[in-house]
Amino acid sequence: MTDFKGLVDQYLALWNEPDPAARSAGIADLFVEDATYTDPLADVGGHAGIGAVISGAREMFPGLRFAPTGDVDGHHDVVRFGWQLVPPAGGEAVAVGFDVAGLADDGRIRAVYGFLDKVPG
Structure with a gap:
């Protein structure tokens, strides 16, 4: 059985x-080559x-x-999960x-x- 929570973490x-460099190594570990x-x-x-999208979000x-x-x-080979982008000290996403x-x-x-429910104005 897949550890869906561990995968999302x-x-x-x-x-x-x-x-x-750590991000690139992590992408190679987590994603198939043609993901x-x-x-x-x-x-x-x-x-x-995928690395470029993540880097772009981090820069933005x-x-x-x-x-x-x-x-x-999750079930079978599919997982869904919510996320929010938050300040490190907390506060509104x-x-x-x-x-x-x-x-x-x-x-x-x-x-x-990915689906966006709230985006910056």
Whole structure:
């Protein structure tokens, strides 16, 4: 049985990782080589594309961190989870959304589909 919560924790840790080399290594560990990431603002494939999206978000929102919201829900090879982008000291979330990820046979992520419920104005 897949540890969906552990997978989501690892995924969000990548978005919060400040070191580009550690982030790249984490992407290689968590995603299959030809994985895709799609949300209203991005549609990329491969480790480099996913890394570029994460780097772009970190540059756009320096100092903020991604935190989980609600319960992680998964079955078979699919997991869904909520997240928010928050200041390190707490306070109101700048962005809120949820992602749905499809997993490959080896348990790594093959596709992420992101949805944005709240975006910065």
